[in-house]
Amino acid sequence: MRGxxxxxxxxxxxxxxxxxxxxxxxxxxxSSFARRWFATPLPPDWxxxxxxxxxxxxxxxxxxxxxxxxxxxxxxxALLLGFPAAWALARRDIRAKGALLLLYFLPLxxxxxxxxxxxxxxxxxxxxxxxxxxxxxxxxxxxxxLAIFILLxxxxxxxxxxxxxxxxxxxxxxxxxxxxxxxxxVPGLLTAGLLILVTTVANFxxxxxxxxxxxxxLVVALYYAVFAAGMRPIYSVDxxxxxxxxxVLAILLVALRFVRPxxxxxxxxxx
Amino acid sequence: MRTEAAAAAAPLAKVRPARRLEGAGPALLVxxxxxxxxxxxxxxxxxxxxxxxxxxxxxxxxxxxxxAFFLDPWQARTIWVTLSLAVxxxxxxxxxxxxxxxxxxRGIWLERTITTLLVLPIALGTVLVAEGINGxxxxxxxxxxxxxxxxxxxxxxxxxxxxxxxxxxxxxxxxFCFLMLLGYISGIDPALEHAARVxxxxxxxxxxxxxxxxxxxxxxxxxALVFVMNFGVFPSAVLVGQPAGATRTIAIxxxxxxxxxxxxxxxxxxxVIMGAGQLVGLIIVLLLRGRLAAxxxxxxxxxxx
Amino acid sequence: xxxQIGSLHFRLTKRFGGKTVLDDFALEVxxxxxxxFLGPSGCGKSTALNLLAGLIPPSAGEIWLDGTRIxxxxxxxxxxGMVFQNYALFPHLTVFQNIAFGLELRGWPRAEIAGRxxxxxxxxxxxxxxxxxPGQLSGGQQQRVAIARALVIQPRLLLLDEPLSNxxxxxxxxxxxxxxxxxxxxxxxxxxxxxxxxxxLSLSDRVVVMREGRVMxxxxxxxxxxxxxxxxxxxxxxxxxFFSLTVTGGDPDGTVVGRAGPLTLAGRGxxxxxxxxxxxxxxxxxxxxxxxxxxxxxxxxxxxxxTEYLGREYDLEVILDSGQTVKARVAQPVAVGxxxxxxxxxxxxxxxxxxxxxxxIP
Ligand SMILES: Nc1ncnc2c1ncn2[C@@H]1O[C@H](COP(=O)(O)OP(=O)(O)OP(=O)(O)O)[C@@H](O)[C@H]1O
Ligand SMILES: [Mg+2]
Numbered sequence: 036m037r038g039x040x041x042x043x044x045x046x047x048x049x050x051x052x053x054x055x056x057x058x059x060x061x062x063x064x065x066s067s068f069a070r071r072w073f074a075t076p077l078p079p080d081w082x083x084x085x086x087x088x089x090x091x092x093x094x095x096x097x098x099x100x101x102x103x104x105x106x107x108x109x110x111x112x113a114l115l116l117g118f119p120a121a122w123a124l125a126r127r128d129i130r131a132k133g134a135l136l137l138l139y140f141l142p143l144x145x146x147x148x149x150x151x152x153x154x155x156x157x158x159x160x161x162x163x164x165x166x167x168x169x170x171x172x173x174x175x176x177x178x179x180x181l182a183i184f185i186l187l188x189x190x191x192x193x194x195x196x197x198x199x200x201x202x203x204x205x206x207x208x209x210x211x212x213x214x215x216x217x218x219x220x221v222p223g224l225l226t227a228g229l230l231i232l233v234t235t236v237a238n239f240x241x242x243x244x245x246x247x248x249x250x251x252x253l254v255v256a257l258y259y260a261v262f263a264a265g266m267r268p269i270y271s272v273d274x275x276x277x278x279x280x281x282x283v284l285a286i287l288l289v290a291l292r293f294v295r296p297x298x299x300x301x302x303x304x305x306x
Numbered sequence: 307m308r309t310e311a312a313a314a315a316a317p318l319a320k321v322r323p324a325r326r327l328e329g330a331g332p333a334l335l336v337x338x339x340x341x342x343x344x345x346x347x348x349x350x351x352x353x354x355x356x357x358x359x360x361x362x363x364x365x366x367x368x369x370x371x372x373x374a375f376f377l378d379p380w381q382a383r384t385i386w387v388t389l390s391l392a393v394x395x396x397x398x399x400x401x402x403x404x405x406x407x408x409x410x411x412r413g414i415w416l417e418r419t420i421t422t423l424l425v426l427p428i429a430l431g432t433v434l435v436a437e438g439i440n441g442x443x444x445x446x447x448x449x450x451x452x453x454x455x456x457x458x459x460x461x462x463x464x465x466x467x468x469x470x471x472x473x474x475x476x477x478x479x480x481x482f483c484f485l486m487l488l489g490y491i492s493g494i495d496p497a498l499e500h501a502a503r504v505x506x507x508x509x510x511x512x513x514x515x516x517x518x519x520x521x522x523x524x525x526x527x528x529x530a531l532v533f534v535m536n537f538g539v540f541p542s543a544v545l546v547g548q549p550a551g552a553t554r555t556i557a558i559x560x561x562x563x564x565x566x567x568x569x570x571x572x573x574x575x576x577x578v579i580m581g582a583g584q585l586v587g588l589i590i591v592l593l594l595r596g597r598l599a600a601x602x603x604x605x606x607x608x609x610x611x
Numbered sequence: 612x613x614x615q616i617g618s619l620h621f622r623l624t625k626r627f628g629g630k631t632v633l634d635d636f637a638l639e640v641x642x643x644x645x646x647x648f649l650g651p652s653g654c655g656k657s658t659a660l661n662l663l664a665g666l667i668p669p670s671a672g673e674i675w676l677d678g679t680r681i682x683x684x685x686x687x688x689x690x691x692g693m694v695f696q697n698y699a700l701f702p703h704l705t706v707f708q709n710i711a712f713g714l715e716l717r718g719w720p721r722a723e724i725a726g727r728x729x730x731x732x733x734x735x736x737x738x739x740x741x742x743x744x745p746g747q748l749s750g751g752q753q754q755r756v757a758i759a760r761a762l763v764i765q766p767r768l769l770l771l772d773e774p775l776s777n778x779x780x781x782x783x784x785x786x787x788x789x790x791x792x793x794x795x796x797x798x799x800x801x802x803x804x805x806x807x808x809x810x811x812l813s814l815s816d817r818v819v820v821m822r823e824g825r826v827m828x829x830x831x832x833x834x835x836x837x838x839x840x841x842x843x844x845x846x847x848x849x850x851x852x853f854f855s856l857t858v859t860g861g862d863p864d865g866t867v868v869g870r871a872g873p874l875t876l877a878g879r880g881x882x883x884x885x886x887x888x889x890x891x892x893x894x895x896x897x898x899x900x901x902x903x904x905x906x907x908x909x910x911x912x913x914x915x916x917x918t919e920y921l922g923r924e925y926d927l928e929v930i931l932d933s934g935q936t937v938k939a940r941v942a943q944p945v946a947v948g949x950x951x952x953x954x955x956x957x958x959x960x961x962x963x964x965x966x967x968x969x970x971x972i973p
Contacts (some may be wrong), residue, residue, distance in 0.1 A: 061448075153354075299428060
């Protein structure tokens with residue numbers, strides 16, 4: 036048998052899956068612009084009023100501020116702590132390298148619900164739970180390892196000879212860092228930064244477990260709105276969902292200029 | 307999205323020549339390692355400890371929480387519920403992802419567009435996908451409208467039940483698994499396939515004798531990862547499922563103990579049980595993988611995509 | 612031992628997108644012949660081989676084997692053997708299993724397979740390596756396993772795609788001899804792809820020089836080496852000195868005489884060249900000799916600009932009064948700056964038709 040039949044079947048399946056995605060996303064978008072929508076292909080009347088409504092009713096200004104603060108802080112901290120670690124792992128003979136990589140890998144492997152509950156318990160005990168700081172600290176647990184694993188292959192590519200050449204030509208260690216290491220590390224930092232940013236904005240479980248009244252991010256607020264469907268018109272919930280989606284997509288679009296889609300998941304070939 | 311983005315799985319056995327430069331190496335690792343220890347390892351250990359001290363912490367260690375969990379049918383059932391979601395979903399996801407990735411291994415029409423679209427559900431996250439599924443697959447959604455037009459007497463219930471959670475998990479994890487396997491399979495040297503063909507292998511022989519043995523180890527890891535994610539399902543089970551009944555998974559049980567009953571000790575015990583379930587799944591798959599994987603080491607190229 | 616073929620002939624065109632990689636590439640290969648495709652990187656050698664093996668479909672053309680058209684057959688039904696550039700040994704199978712692969716697919720009984728595989732391992736001089744994995748073998752050993760794997764099925768035709776390119780210089784020579792020996796001993800029909808002219812000359816019965824998907828010249832190694840028919844082949848085969856000239860006359864025996872500025876050069880014409888035609892005289896550095904003769908036909912004078920010691924000989928770069936440089940390889944050192952006479956032996960000079968634009972003069 037030739038592969039043609041298989042290819043066609045697979046292509047149809049993929050097409051179906053993509054259509055299902057379009058349906059899922061499309062429904063939310065259409066619904067957010069509907070005055071009323073009830074079992075018809077498209078709503079009879081359109082409006083943008085739900086955006087104003089949800090902006091007010093869901094306290095979006097405050098939630099968006101929290102989201103920006105959380106995502107920004109987590110990204111900055113993850114890069115700040117992850118950069119030296121990834122550099123050291125790529126550059127030096129670390130004796131317990133295997134054990135360290137395993138340590139960094141665990142928070143990525145274990146689902147957040149599993150370690151989120153003990154983590155939340157601990158942070159609430161020290162009265163950090165429920166605050167923005169708590170949300171940031173918790174999100175950093177998976178994002179810091181993520182930063183390290185994204186940066187590592189970038190740094191492994193940079194030849195040590197470049198650093199040595201700079202030293203030989205009279206650069207001090209600091210100058211080597213400023214003039215050689217940092218510029219070469221920029222692509223890696225950019226990639227890691229964007230992926231962490233988009234991941235943090237969309238990261239639900241840990242934020243959900245750690246956030247209190249004033250420290251909800253947009254996904255968590257969206258969760259509560261969907262959970263309490265019926266309290267508010269569904270169109271306003273969908274309007275909030277579209278705002279959330281727009282933010283994620285904007286970052287993702289920038290990120291996809293730097294990474295291939297297959298880089299967005301685990302790399303199996305090193306495992 | 308949780309665990310996406312390039313992350314290396316296990317220890318890299320890459321030996322670098324010793325470099326006796328100014329040795330600030332270990333110092334650079336201290337902050338991050340310390341952070342993971344304090345914020346991940348310590349809470350985990352503390353959780354295990356807490357789970358062994360039921361009530362308000364008086365008295366010694368006891369396994370009363372665990373006994374209570376397993377003896378209470380309402381709680382113990384969550385394991386069964388979680389497994390009945392996680393196992394079929396994982397099998398389905400991995401099988402389909404494997405088939406699609408295998409057929410697409412040498413490229414396909416509109417490939418970049420398709421892979422980019424597939425990143426969407428990973429990036430958008432469970433909550434948004436759940437809301438979209440409630441609408442699109444709901445009784446008044448486009449799908450049911452289409453089915454009614456096609457002549458179905460009543461809309462089918464696809465949300466707020468077991469099916470809804472299955473759909474949500476599949477929409478989330480199929481792209482994840484597919485992209486992972488595509489990266490892996492496209493890294494296998496195409497010359498191996500050509501060599502097998504010239505030696506007389508038909509397409510099916512090529513798969514069974516050459517490519518499957520090389521793919522199996524990666525497929526096993528993908529299976530383990532998807533299973534672990536499925537086993538911890540929470541938001542989809544609440545938003546698209548029936549959190550008080552058919553889809554009350556173990557993660558929901560743990561959450562309720564912690565944030566509705568404020569029994570952190572019991573919540574920790576459930577979290578430990580959940581972790582143990584994931585560990586068992588992981589170990590089973592890795593043991594199977596050991597038997598699947600032939601002794602030889604696959605020579606993988608860089609992976610073209 | 613292998614099933615003999617009478618002849619294979621094909622005519623193939625292959626386009627990738629809009630780019631024509633093979634342009635009506637046609638050839639006839641006879642049984643037991645060793646044919647080499649020789650050409651620079653990217654000229655379509657591998658593509659030609661892959662088309663013959665059936666790994667990619669041709670855009671147009673046909674392949675005939677002993678009167679049967681085979682271009683519709685999938686690769687597994689052509690009964691060819693192929694050795695790949697990077698060997699493509701199955702990493703999850705042992706040496707034994709790799710070699711047995713084709714026999715198993717043909718449903719051979721186990722005992723016979725074992726016997727055949729042993730025999731092949733002896734043939735490629737790897738007895739005792741049955742249980743190793745490819746990752747545990749050196750490059751040369753892997754290559755021999757790849758050859759054994761291709762030979763064990765007694766292919767009607769053996770295709771080899773730069774099988775030696777990954778080896779170091781010494782091993783390359785050894786394996787070259789080995790392939791030559793196998794070809795002779797087993798009476799194989801081989802098509803061999805390489806971009807190394809020495810390899811092509813030493814192995815082949817016939818060499819096909821390719822450029823951008825077209826045959827530039829096909830002939831015995833000696834023909835290709837001594838009588839290139841165009842500038843491209845001459846350049847590729849190591850002719851380094853080129854003199855543009857106008858043909859002034861010639862003999863019926865093929866000798867052509869021409870004038871290149873003040874010089875008169877005689878040589879063998881690659882094609883009939885009428886007086887007045889634009890030609891190019893080409894000669895190898897090895898064929899240029901230092902001489903004390905006064906300047907005259909085929910004798911030039913110039914100043915030595917550079918000498919390079921090669922171990923046994925010296926490479927000279929001599930600059931003529933006209934400003935042109937001539938490269939010569941000589942046995943005795945010559946001082947830089949001194950003036951020397953150079954003789955270009957007429958029987959060693961080839962006079963080619965000048966190709967306007969399509970040059971090839973480096
Ligand atoms: N699948 C393909 N798609 C598009 N172009 C291709 C493809 N395969 C080969 N080509 C092009 O066809 C031309 C010939 O390729 P081919 O591999 O046959 O060259 P080659 O002579 O074997 O070179 P080398 O000596 O480097 O192996 C090259 O320009 C190459 O870029
Ligand atoms: Mg090639």
